[in-house]
Amino acid sequence: MRGPEPEPAVPGGKDPEEYAPSVARRLAFYQRAGGIVTPLLTALFAFLMGGLVVVSTGHNPLTTYKAIFEGAGLNWFFHFGNYHIDVPFTNHHVWFWWDTNTNHTAAYNLTQTLLTTAPLILTGLAVAFAFRCGLFNIGGQGQYLVGAIVGVYVGSRFVSMAHFPHVVFAIVAAAIAGALWGAIAGFLKAAVGAHEVITTIMLNWIAYWAGSYLFGRGGPLQNHVDKSIPISDDISHGAHLSAIWGNPALQALHSGIFIAVASLFVFYLILNRTTLGYEVRAVGFNPEAARYGGISVSRNFILAMAISGLFAGLAGGLDILGWQFRLGVLDVQVSNIGFIGIAVALLGRNTAVGVGLGALLFGSLFTGTSTRSLDPNIFPPQLAGNLALMIQALILLFVGADLLILYVWQARKKLRVPRTPKAAPAEEGA
Amino acid sequence: MADAAPAAPLLEMRGITKTFPGVLANDHVDFDLRRGEVHALLGENGAGKSTLMSILYGLYTADSGEILINGKPVEINSPKHAIELGIGMVHQHFMLIPVMTVTENIVLANEPRRAGVFIDEPTAEERVAEVARSLKFAVNPHALVQDITVGQQQRVEIMKALYRNANIVILDEPTAVLTPQEAQELFEILRTLTREGISIIFITHKLNEVLAIADRITVLRRGKEIETVPREGATEAGLARAMVGREVLLRVEKKPASPGELLLHVEDLVVKDDRGLEAVRGVSFDVRAGEIVGIAGVDGNGQSELIDALTGLRGVASGSIVVGGDDLTRANAREALDSGIGHIPEDRHRRGLVLDFNLAENLVLHDYGKEPFSHLGWVSPRRWLRWARGILEEFDVRGGGPATRGSSLSGGNQQKVVVAREVTRNPSVLIAAQPTRGLDVGAIEFVHRRLVEQRDAGKAVLLVSLELEEVLSLSDRILVLYEGRIVAEFPPDVSEEEVGIAMIGGRQREAA
Numbered sequence: 021m022r023g024p025e026p027e028p029a030v031p032g033g034k035d036p037e038e039y040a041p042s043v044a045r046r047l048a049f050y051q052r053a054g055g056i057v058t059p060l061l062t063a064l065f066a067f068l069m070g071g072l073v074v075v076s077t078g079h080n081p082l083t084t085y086k087a088i089f090e091g092a093g094l095n096w097f098f099h100f101g102n103y104h105i106d107v108p109f110t111n112h113h114v115w116f117w118w119d120t121n122t123n124h125t126a127a128y129n130l131t132q133t134l135l136t137t138a139p140l141i142l143t144g145l146a147v148a149f150a151f152r153c154g155l156f157n158i159g160g161q162g163q164y165l166v167g168a169i170v171g172v173y174v175g176s177r178f179v180s181m182a183h184f185p186h187v188v189f190a191i192v193a194a195a196i197a198g199a200l201w202g203a204i205a206g207f208l209k210a211a212v213g214a215h216e217v218i219t220t221i222m223l224n225w226i227a228y229w230a231g232s233y234l235f236g237r238g239g240p241l242q243n244h245v246d247k248s249i250p251i252s253d254d255i256s257h258g259a260h261l262s263a264i265w266g267n268p269a270l271q272a273l274h275s276g277i278f279i280a281v282a283s284l285f286v287f288y289l290i291l292n293r294t295t296l297g298y299e300v301r302a303v304g305f306n307p308e309a310a311r312y313g314g315i316s317v318s319r320n321f322i323l324a325m326a327i328s329g330l331f332a333g334l335a336g337g338l339d340i341l342g343w344q345f346r347l348g349v350l351d352v353q354v355s356n357i358g359f360i361g362i363a364v365a366l367l368g369r370n371t372a373v374g375v376g377l378g379a380l381l382f383g384s385l386f387t388g389t390s391t392r393s394l395d396p397n398i399f400p401p402q403l404a405g406n407l408a409l410m411i412q413a414l415i416l417l418f419v420g421a422d423l424l425i426l427y428v429w430q431a432r433k434k435l436r437v438p439r440t441p442k443a444a445p446a447e448e449g450a
Numbered sequence: 451m452a453d454a455a456p457a458a459p460l461l462e463m464r465g466i467t468k469t470f471p472g473v474l475a476n477d478h479v480d481f482d483l484r485r486g487e488v489h490a491l492l493g494e495n496g497a498g499k500s501t502l503m504s505i506l507y508g509l510y511t512a513d514s515g516e517i518l519i520n521g522k523p524v525e526i527n528s529p530k531h532a533i534e535l536g537i538g539m540v541h542q543h544f545m546l547i548p549v550m551t552v553t554e555n556i557v558l559a560n561e562p563r564r565a566g567v568f569i570d571e572p573t574a575e576e577r578v579a580e581v582a583r584s585l586k587f588a589v590n591p592h593a594l595v596q597d598i599t600v601g602q603q604q605r606v607e608i609m610k611a612l613y614r615n616a617n618i619v620i621l622d623e624p625t626a627v628l629t630p631q632e633a634q635e636l637f638e639i640l641r642t643l644t645r646e647g648i649s650i651i652f653i654t655h656k657l658n659e660v661l662a663i664a665d666r667i668t669v670l671r672r673g674k675e676i677e678t679v680p681r682e683g684a685t686e687a688g689l690a691r692a693m694v695g696r697e698v699l700l701r702v703e704k705k706p707a708s709p710g711e712l713l714l715h716v717e718d719l720v721v722k723d724d725r726g727l728e729a730v731r732g733v734s735f736d737v738r739a740g741e742i743v744g745i746a747g748v749d750g751n752g753q754s755e756l757i758d759a760l761t762g763l764r765g766v767a768s769g770s771i772v773v774g775g776d777d778l779t780r781a782n783a784r785e786a787l788d789s790g791i792g793h794i795p796e797d798r799h800r801r802g803l804v805l806d807f808n809l810a811e812n813l814v815l816h817d818y819g820k821e822p823f824s825h826l827g828w829v830s831p832r833r834w835l836r837w838a839r840g841i842l843e844e845f846d847v848r849g850g851g852p853a854t855r856g857s858s859l860s861g862g863n864q865q866k867v868v869v870a871r872e873v874t875r876n877p878s879v880l881i882a883a884q885p886t887r888g889l890d891v892g893a894i895e896f897v898h899r900r901l902v903e904q905r906d907a908g909k910a911v912l913l914v915s916l917e918l919e920e921v922l923s924l925s926d927r928i929l930v931l932y933e934g935r936i937v938a939e940f941p942p943d944v945s946e947e948e949v950g951i952a953m954i955g956g957r958q959r960e961a962a
Contacts, residue, residue, distance in 0.1 A: 295819045295827050302815070305806040311763060312793070312801040313815035314784035 059367050059374065059419075063381065066414035070407055077403060084399040084407075091393030092384035093129025122266040129393050131266045131273040135343060137383030138280040139164070142335035143361025144379050145287050146202070146328040148370035150216070152291060153324035154304040159205055159220025161358025162227035163198040163329040167336025168355075169231055170197035172347040173241060175255030175340060183258045190259050191279075191337045198333015199326040201227065206325025210318030216325070224358075231352035243346075251348035261342040274342035281376070283331060288372040290327070300324050332358060360386075363412050366419045385411060458521055460485045460649055461506075461618055466515035468501055475501040477673040478515070483618065488640055488650040490664035492657075494693055498673040499653045503620050506651075507539045508532040538611025539620040542627070544603050548596035553578045555595055556610045581609050585642055601632035605639065612648070619643065620651045625659055637663050655693070657686045671695055704902045707926035710739035713790075713910035714760075714879045719769035721752070721759040729755035731934035732769070737879065737910040742901065744925030745914045746949055752934035753914050754796065757883045760912075761793045762786030774878050787816050792877030794868055796884040796914075798861070802868040805857035809847070810838035812856050813871050845870035846896070862893030869900055879910045886920060898924060918946060918953070 071081035089095060096118065104113040105120050122128040143160040150157035171194035178186060205223060208214040234241040236250045243253045266272030291297035302310040303320045311317050335357065340347060360382055367381070368374025387393055389404035399407075459482040468476040476498045483489050491499045504510045506517065508526040516523050519535055526532050529539070546555050553575050562573040578591050587605050595603060604624060611619050621640075625633040640650055640663060654660060660667050661681060668678040669692040676692045714737040721730035729752040737743045747753055758764035760771060762783040770779045776789045787793075795801040803812050814823045814834055823834060838852035847866045849859045856864060865885070872880065882901060886894040901924060905911050915921050921928055928940040930952040938952035 292831065293828055295824050295829055298811070298818050298829055302804050302807070306800075306804045309801050309804045309815070311783060312761075312795055313804075314782075314787045316782075316784075 059369060059378075062367060062415055062418040065418050066411050069414050070411040073407065073410060074399070079399050084404075087395045087398040088385070088388035088404070090126065090388075091129055091390070091395070092133045092388035093126050093131070093393075094133070094384055094388075096126035096130045099126065120265065122270075122272070128266065128270070129387065132271065132390075132393065133380075133383050133387040134265075134273050134277050135271065135383075136387050137379045138277045138342075139335035139339050139357050140360055140364050140379035140383050141280040141376060142283055142331045142338070143358045144364030144368060144375040145283055145361075145372075146198075146330075146332035146335075146358070147361050147365035148368065148375050149287060149291075149300075149331065150202075150324050150328040151365060151370045152304045153300045153320055154307065155206070155209070155216045155321065155324060155328075157202070157205070157220055157325065157328045158217050158362065159202060159223050159329070159358075160332045160361040161356065162220065162224035163201045163332035164336040164358040164361075165224075165227040165231050165352060165355065166201040166329075167194035167198040167333030168340050168344075168347055168351075169227075169234065169241075169336070170194045170333070171337035171340040172252045172255060175259035175345075176253040179256040179258065181258065186256070186259045187261060187341060190255075190341055191334065194337025194340070195330045195334040198336065199330035201333065202329020203322050203326040206322035209325070210321045216321075228352060231347070232349050235347060235352065236349050249348070250350075252346050254346045255340065259341055260345065261338065271343050274338075276338035276342040279334065279338060280379075283334070284372045284376050287331075287375070296323065332361070335361075360412065363416050363419075367415055382412065459483060460520060462518040462521075463502070463506065464516050464518070466502060466505060466512045466517075468498075468505060468510060468512050474673050476505070476512070476515075479670065479673070479675045481668055481675070481678075483649050483651060484666075485617075485649055486644045486647050487665040488644060488652055488663050490652045490654060490660040490667045491670065492654060492660055492667055492689060492693060493670035494655055497670040497693070499670055500622065501673075502670070503539070503622065503651065503653060506532065507537060507620060533614050533616070536615060536617040537620065538608075538614060538616030538618065540604065540607040540611060540622065540624060542622045542624075544607050546595045546603055546606060549594060551592055551594055552589055552598070552606050553591040555606055556581075556613050558610075560614055577613065578609065581612050584646065585609070585612070585639065587639070599632075600627050601635060604628070604632075604636065608639065608643075617647070618649050618651065620653070622653045623655075624652070625654070625656065633659070657689050660684075660689065661686065669693055702898045702902060702923045704924075705906070707741040707905065709741040709926070710908060712736055713739050713774050714912065715770075715772040716760070717770050717772075719756070719759060719771065720767040721755040721764060722767050723755050728767070729934050730759065733931070733934070733936050734769075735929055735936060737912050739878075739908045739910050740905055741926040742905050742911040742913055742924050744921035744928045745912065745931050746918055746921040746928055746953055747916070747931035748953055749916050751931050753883070753916075753931060755934075756931070757793070757796070757881060757914055760786070760881055761791055787875075790878035792872040792875055792880040794865075794872050794880070794882040794885045796887065798864050798868050803856040803864055806855060808853045808855055809842060809850060809859075809867055810834040810852040812867055813838050813841055813852075813874075815871065816875060841870050841874055842867075845873075862889050862896075865889055865893060865897060869897055873900060873904060877909065879912065880904050881912045881914070883914045884916060885913070886915075886917070918949060922946060922949065 067085070071085070074081040074084045099119060100117050101119060103116045103119045105116045106113045120127060122131055143164055146160040146163060147157050171190050174190040174193045175186075178189065181189065201223060205216045205219040208219045209216050233239050235252045236242065237247065239250070241252055243249065243251055245253075261274040261276050263272035264275050264277070289297075291301060299310065299315045299320050300323070302313060302315055303317050303324075307317045310320070339357075344351065364375055364378040364382055368376070368378035385408045389401065389408040391401040391405075394401045394404050461483040463479065463481040466476050466479045466481070467474075479498070479502055481491070481502065491502070493499045501510065505512045506526065508528045508531050511527065517526060518524065524535060526535065526537075532539075547558070550558070553571075556578050557569070557574045562570040562577065564570045575591055581587075582589060582591070587609065589598065589602050589605055589609070595606065598606070604627070608619065624636060628636060640652075643650060652659075652664060661684060664681050666678060666680050667684055667689065669676040669689060671693060716736070717734045719730055719733045720728055723729035731752070733752075733756060735743065745753065745756070755764060759766050762778065762781045762785060766779050770777060771781075772778065773786075773789050773791060778786055778789055778791070781789065799805060804815065810831070811834065817823055818829060823829065835852040842852060845866050847859070847863050847870065849863050856867070859867070869885070880901070885897045885901065889897065898920075901911055901913065905926075913921060913924055922942070922944070926942055928942065928944060928949060929936050930938040930940070930949060932953060932955050937955070938949075940949060
């Protein structure tokens with residue numbers, strides 16, 4: 021009696037979502053489909069288009085990209101030799117394949133790339149984590165700023181504290197501040213259904229103007245040395261994160277990079293190995309089923325936004341304690357590290373590995389095109405900065421576009437092999 | 451209709467065969483349609499009705515066979531082409547844009563234009579009004595689609611087809627979304643249409659509808675055409691036999707119930723719906739261990755709100771719910787689950803499963819936070835997979851293993867996963883809401899058998915279903931929910947008519 025049970029190939033489907041999938045559903049689909057190939061193609065296309073722009077300015081795109089590559093210090097990996105590195109906390113050193121001397125441009129540029137990569141990892145995670153809960157966190161920037169503000173406050177006060185506790189205190193305070201800032205949006209979503217995109221954008225502006233006021237002329241947190249400069253006090257020396265690579269006077273790479281990389285693992289572990297992560301993913305995929313399963317959707321909205329904010333706030337704190345050491349109104353107003361995090365997360369498909377690689381790509385791109393790093397004989401750095409922004413925009417555009425491509429591809433597949441009951445009633449035939 | 455002259459058929463489908471990987475969906479099916487008739491296409495889910503109509507509407511191409519319109523062979527490659535040939539289809543889920551007006555929806559993709567680019571609104575409105583007049587439809591052409599009733603939305607769909615000059619209209623399970631009243635109105639509309647010379651193909655699996663409206667009936671079973679008969683002389687029993695292929699057992703085989711202790715006690719329960727109106731108005735009932743209590747009723751009489759309240763998914767306005775001694779009146783979903791409620795939800799896609807989760811993750815949806823599925827907040831996906839493998843085997847889930855995503859299973863197997871999860875939790879009260887909706891006969895038997903098993907294992911089972919037959923065949927006691935109140939209680943040997951009368955509020959049903 022019971023043969024294989026063919027689900028009827030019902031072109032009239034059962035689920036109205038199949039005809040008009042929501043943005044979240046489409047992005048979730050993008051997250052799964054195509055594996056690693058699509059983000060690679062996405063980036064490749066963006067660079068190709070950027071190359072066309074370079075051509076249109078009368079420069080050679082190949083040499084320009086090579087210069088950007090070297091400006092980012094990535095060529096460092098390709099120079100092998102007989103070098104050594106110091107073993108920390110001892111006088112010993114051991115043989116090493118690469119030259120770590122930052123007097124050489126490549127190594128120095130690489131430290132600068134990694135310096136940018138660290139906060140990008142964290143702001144990328146801030147977007148990715150919320151996304152896994154079905155929330156689009158545009159507020160990474162605000163959460164980053166709040167973290168930086170609190171970081172600079174704690175770092176520049178409590179000067180009597182010992183080095184290690186002071187650093188830890190400042191970092192934890194910055195992270196918690198970011199978490200609270202994020203949680204506001206989560207709470208508003210949970211309590212009154214206010215859309216997180218709107219509220220996080222508003223919170224970004226609140227953080228922006230709060231920073232501008234606090235450190236502005238006559239502001240309560242303006243420095244005590246020169247009242248004509250709208251900038252904070254310097255953080256105390258004891259609150260500096262230790263430099264791990266390079267000359268601290270020349271913006272060395274600080275130990276925050278370890279925290280950022282460790283955060284990637286934490287992100288993965290929370291999502292895939294904890295009950296909290298299970299809940300977050302359940303809510304992200306299907307809030308109604310999660311609720312039916314006994315999961316509190318509102319609690320997860322708040323928690324996911326708080327954890328997102330925590331990552332972003334951590335980024336702000338690390339930047340202050342690692343290399344900025346102070347925060348000016350100008351810093352507050354030109355910073356866009358939180359926004360780049362959106363591109364990082366989307367390109368990285370909201371996974372730990374993807375975010376890590378995406379952050380490295382954008383970190384390299386921005387360092388490689390900076391006035392400091394790019395060889396002005398090859399491509400004018402004033403244009404290069406715009407080129408970086410353009411490539412970033414193109415990547416975002418293509419993330420959206422390949423979503424579309426994948427969607428069409430999937431619809432076609434559905435029509436051709438309608439084993440699933442989801443044949444799309446597209447207007448054209450198979 | 452009475453004047454059905456045996457003219458050449460308007461539409462003929464000959465020897466249509468269509469296979470999908472592993473499935474013969476249509477096996478040399480012949481079908482014809484005369485001008486001005488209602489031809490019902492009857493069959494169970496998966497019998498191939500929808501596939502056949504999708505071929506006619508250009509969504510699929512047949513592997514073999516031919517389609518003739520007015521005696522001329524045609525090839526239909528796309529819905530667009532089908533529309534040009536005068537075929538319109540009203541899908542079960544409407545293809546309307548909620549934020550646009552009735553007129554805009556009807557003329558969509560076929561707008562009268564001014565200067566090539568602007569929509570000629572006066573002309574559009576006039577033409578829509580014309581269609582409406584000819585059918586005596588009462589639909590405000592300026593109303594937004596989201597503001598009109600489901601029945602009216604369906605009329606808009608029909609008007610859309612007619613606006614595109616369809617003379618063949620395919621209706622896919624059109625009454626599934628309608629109240630009995632609206633269904634009667636739909637039948638009136640269909641009679642008007644046939645008088646205008648329009649032919650209707652009516653896809654359904656409901657026998658009473660077929661006998662109420664169809665001029666001829668074609669029965670499909672497992673992709674094969676079983677018979678085509680005129681309505682005159684057709685009986686429910688005969689059609690059912692043709693549909694299922696054997697004498698239909700309306701009663702599931704089970705021993706008489708031996709009710710034990712009181713496990714679910716509901717008293718004076720009042721529950722509000724999303725709009726704040728009272729959907730459940732003072733309902734009281736008991737379910738004891740070892741019995742199945744069925745709640746019959748027409749959709750929208752408070753069933754969903756009642757289930758949601760019992761399972762902690764919706765607040766209770768007043769009254770009380772007691773499960774095995776625990777007061778669950780103010781409980782949330784988690785507390786209800788922990789107090790021994792099991793819940794097979796009415797919509798497995800919206801609620802029962804996280805389609806993007808794998809089966810193991812779906813099976814732990816309630817208990818992921820408990821030992822042995824997690825320890826101090828840490829979970830072990832590998833252990834889930836191992837455990838799930840055994841459960842899937844036990845419940846005969848086919849089409850995937852524990853790591854398969856929920857969305858890639860067929861509906862019947864998805865429902866088995868839901869049933870497996872709820873049953874293995876060993877609840878004291880099992881609430882099954884429309885547990886066999888959209889399932890084929892094999893899966894239905896599976897679910898029914900499991901429910902009876904649960905009863906025999908001493909659980910209190912509450913079955914809420916819109917399928918009267920299901921309620922009658924499974925229940926040991928039958929309650930009828932009408933406008934939020936329990937209006938009648940019947941023993942299991944009650945006749946369908948008696949329950950049916952109570953379901954529509956005690957009034958005599960219109961003669962079918």
